[in-house]
Amino acid sequence: MRAVCWHGRHDVRVDEVADPQILSKNDAIVKVALTCICGSDLHLYNGYVPTMQKGDILGHEFVGEIVEVGSGVTRFHVGDRVIVPFPISCGACWYCKHELWALCDNSNPNAWMLEHMYGDTGGGIFGYSHLYGGFAGGQAEYVRVPFADVGLERIPSGVPYEHVVLLTDILPTGYQAADYCNINPGDTVAVWGCGPVGLMAMMSARHLGAERVIGIDRFPDRLQAARAQCQAEVLNYEDVDVAEALQNMTGGRGPDSCIDAVGLEAVGTSFEGVYDSVKQALRLETDRASALRQLAKACRKGGTLSIVGVYAGFIDKFPMGALFAKGLTLRCGQAHVHKYLPHLVKLVAEQQLNPSSIITHRLPLQEAPTGYKMFMNKQDACIKIVLDPHAGATATEQAPQGEGA
Known part of the structure; x- marks a missing residue:
């Protein structure tokens, strides 16, 4: 599959990488429909976050369709359209049970790095350095989602992906x-x-x-x-x-x-x-x-x-x-996305909030390096870029503010 990979400061590339696989019975594989470039990604792009390694897949804002589930996943099924919160949370530790989802005690295998650097631990995050677990990110065609029963939210029928992609983070x-x-x-x-x-x-x-x-x-x-x-x-x-x-x-x-x-x-x-x-x-x-x-x-x-x-x-x-x-x-602190997501999905579905109104650019995944430069340099009135992993690699569209999918 194709994925946006970090190769160093100001160097991101769209590489061919191995497809993700189910590693735990609680995993799901999501075919990414839309993904975004986040301001936090620019901290990686500009070299300010340590522990990045060449070839790391970027991105923590993505939505899509489930194409495979592990044997332990019971709440979701193949074909479900889902929002994926950027923090990875187990749902069972003290912090998750107290709705401090981004502080999960069990989702970050490299929590010792955060403890050494900051004095305490934090949960895993998709595509955001090995400090936060080294998880492959969502600027890709497919993603493995751990703790799928906890970490996914269904998209209501009839609601376009573009209307909810910003519910993953911002x-x-x-x-x-x-x-x-x-x-x-x-x-x-x-x-x-x-x-x-x-x-x-x-x-x-x-x-x-x-x-x-x-x-x-x-x-x-x-x-x-x-x-x-x-x-x-x-x-x-x-x-x-x-x-x-x-x-x-x-x-x-x-x-x-x-x-x-x-x-x-x-x-x-x-x-x-x-x-x-x-x-x-x-x-x-x-x-x-x-x-x-x-x-x-x-x-x-x-x-x-x-x-x-x-x-x-x-x-x-x-x-x-x-x-x-x-x-x-x-x-x-990092947002406890799971806490707010059900309420925000309802507000967006009822058109009480319209986050997609700030999307200014839509690009195929292949043009992610151009998108990173544009976003970093605030070019072409760029505020928010959405990437389509399954679009052709030629057309670049700038949409007027407020236009939906």
């Missing part, structure tokens, strides 16, 4: 970010990053009752998407002092909650940004924390910082004193 991640804010009527929520996850966080914050949503970015097309798709007010951080602008917009108090949908590759505009870039290049700091520092400065006293942008290690000059003095609540 919509649940954005929804969790908003959920962590404990939004009350009248609240103002500020979101750093108007990429796919940021847009989903704004859309979710609106759905959960926020009166005002403010999107922060520097790319005009992404700021426009925040206005159009999420009815957000917007700030370009290259044009204004974000914390000061947010104070002025909220009567001197600051937003009730601030969401970081940027993560470790944040871009700073002051000396602080240069400082982070130099330290990261010298491997004296793993993550650039410009956005995270702005959150802590901007949020109102007693407010909440919700962090779903991926961080990979250690940051310098984090304003812990501000968090303490202001009494801020900090919530963060």
Whole structure:
């Protein structure tokens, strides 16, 4: 089969690889109908996540049809159309039973690596380095899905794949970010990053009752998407002092909650940004924390910082004193997709949420290397790319915003 494989920094290729096989009675094999390039994939592409090996299959956002099941799979059958959450969860450990699905104790065979690096373990993730299990990812024609009875969700009849492919990661991640804010009527929520996850966080914050949503970015097309798709007010951080602008917009108090949908590759505009870039290049700091520092400065006293942008290690000059003095609540982590998925499937099927409206580009799998470059460089107003593993290798389509499959 064909699959998108990592070969080094800024080097992904579509290779011929062996088809996946059933390795456990609890496995299923899924024929991938659609898969996506995620902002988190760019951290691998840019070489910031350790333990990647040449030939690793990328991708953790995919939907498709079951073509084979192990003898222990009872809830699903060949022919079922399914959503595959990006975290791999056993369903039986203490964390899974408490709906902390991304922290599963049993799904990551390389959990010792995470424990050594971060001090504790985490669950497996499709296509996201050997830190998270070394599982083959979904940017391929077929994928093996462990713990299939736990890790799959049926797609309702009549709902197109494109309408639910973003439920594998970015919509649940954005929804969790908003959920962590404990939004009350009248609240103002500020979101750093108007990429796919940021847009989903704004859309979710609106759905959960926020009166005002403010999107922060520097790319005009992404700021426009925040206005159009999420009815957000917007700030370009290259044009204004974000914390000061947010104070002025909220009567001197600051937003009730601030969401970081940027993560470790944040871009700073002051000396602080240069400082982070130099330290990261010298491997004296793993993550650039410009956005995270702005959150802590901007949020109102007693407010909440919700962090779903991926961080990979250690940051310098984090304003812990501000968090303490202001009494801020900090919530963060990988999305517990399984917790939110049934509810979100219902909202999408009933057209209460429309995540597919942010898809800007549709490419055949063969053009994934072009897609990675386009997405990384923010070219051609690219916000979200969907790959079709079974499409021809010639046509490239850019679809207008809001067009469904």
